[in-house]
Amino acid sequence: MTVGSTVDNISIRLRRYLTNEQPAESDMEVVTTKLTLCLTGDTQDVLVQNLYLSPDPYMCNRMRETFDSYFPPFELGKPITGLGVSKVILSNHPEFQVNDIITGFTSWETYSVIKGGLGIRNVSHFDVPPSYHIGILGITGFTAYAGFLQICSPKKGEQVFVSTAAGAVGHVVGQLAKLTGCRVVGSAGSDEKVELLKTKLGYDDAFNYKTQSDLKATLKRYFPEGIDIYFENVGGKMLEAALDNLRVHARISLCGMISQYASGCGEGIPNLIQLIWKRAKMQGFLIGDYMHLQEEFINYMVSHLKDNKITVIEDVVDGLENAPGAFVRLFQGKNSGKQVIRL
């Protein structure tokens, strides 16, 4: 890899927009183009080699042509964009030097040009594995931090329920709940994950939702006195069951509804009246609204990592050509902890 040389640039592109179905590997394609490793003009562009890419559930929304919320849909025929950790190859930007490690929005390809150096930050000075910047110190860790501590205002002794508890965000929320002095129970989709939650991640208890025939009864068993805080990652039947098990003044943090992304957002929740009876709050959030807390969050998390108070679980898939599979795994519930693509 010599500056000025022409190299193969492998990329992952969206082939077609989804309608209501789950994403499949065949919705994406691997395309190789030629790239000359140089930067032209007087822009502040940065040329990076991508090291780690972050497949995240929200990206499924961007695979729908009709999606018109906080992000536009992906463009067909262009590399998928997402968060990553990258190494600087060439820089026209004063804040980034060759060999710096940066994190932020990049593209699913071997090399990317970050226009004007926008949306990236230098993380070379951190003494942590680089992949942490798309996980525990990145958006998923930050989402757990803001969505649990800010939205739910947990108090010592409260009863916390986390769905997809072994996922990228969930496995952090549970640990934050324990650090706050709460009792925390998680749900996951396999016995292995349940074991992981109980033995490695400090969850007080956990269950495999796939083996439960009556989720309302299950939650009643794990929370005989009700749920103070529900950290919601799935939607659908689990949300309905949690609503029926709320305690007075409960708080529900709506982080995601992965069951609903895949099904096209159609499952009806019939018991919202519980929010009145229990004087409860349900709040959706996007991490973009909490950027003013990012420094506080990173300090908190780095300090707890140093003290071994936080366990990080990563699920690493190697090779850009395996990125579509790594993405699809999220919707099959196959990942434990943060799904990471290592290039």
Next chain:
Amino acid sequence: MTVGSTVDNISIRLRRYLTNEQPAESDMEVVTTKLTLCLTGDTQDVLVQNLYLSPDPYMCNRMRETFDSYFPPFELGKPITGLGVSKVILSNHPEFQVNDIITGFTSWETYSVIKGGLGIRNVSHFDVPPSYHIGILGITGFTAYAGFLQICSPKKGEQVFVSTAAGAVGHVVGQLAKLTGCRVVGSAGSDEKVELLKTKLGYDDAFNYKTQSDLKATLKRYFPEGIDIYFENVGGKMLEAALDNLRVHARISLCGMISQYASGCGEGIPNLIQLIWKRAKMQGFLIGDYMHLQEEFINYMVSHLKDNKITVIEDVVDGLENAPGAFVRLFQGKNSGKQVIRL
């Protein structure tokens, strides 16, 4: 009515518990018993003659045997209990004297004994029509006040939508919204109510939901830039339509879901994911949690009444024997403003 004399005491009692249907007049019965107008023992009981009774939608929940939330179900064979305004006939309680006007929990009967004087307060000193104490200065006015000003934190210029806008609570919320400098649109179930909202209650606009075939499109028309605050009184299809029309950082105050009480709480809301995309909050509340604000509320409301800044609409039904009909009217959407039973 002489103290010590025996009089007829007419009462309204629940004959049977409801299952999923709307309440009907035949679910209640009028029973007349004999009562001697005296108080015995060294209790702090108060004997009152009821002047005004308040039929409120939440009471429907207490007509279901299985209801286990903030109030227990009514007891069959005993007079229905609810809020009222009454005149003191006899008092063993130092805070209440004969002829005082009190308000609080009483029973649907001509005369009631308020055990220990619990749950009532003296309102003799107010220079307002007594019925106001179960309306604009009572729970419905207070519900509008706390549910709108506390839960929604309205800001000048915001877009407010109120369902059952011509109802007991709704007709006050709209006026509070205007006093706060918001634009407010209401929905109601008849053209007469829509007219009332626009001409008497200061609503910027209003529509008859019964003549709309596509509520989502209707709200889009009235709120082209979206809804900042939704004051929710009905649930069901209207909530679904509002969710699809939220603005970023919207707040939904869940005051009631009258469409759901009657149908047994079964209508599924499929688009809660909008709460995430719009980073919106939905919060249920019961006025009991805001009692610390009652004095502030009453001062606010009395002052605005004096300045003619608040218009009070009451829908008065005369005669205790007509109380079942007055209650049923609430679920038929027949009342405009606060439904009151005058004895």
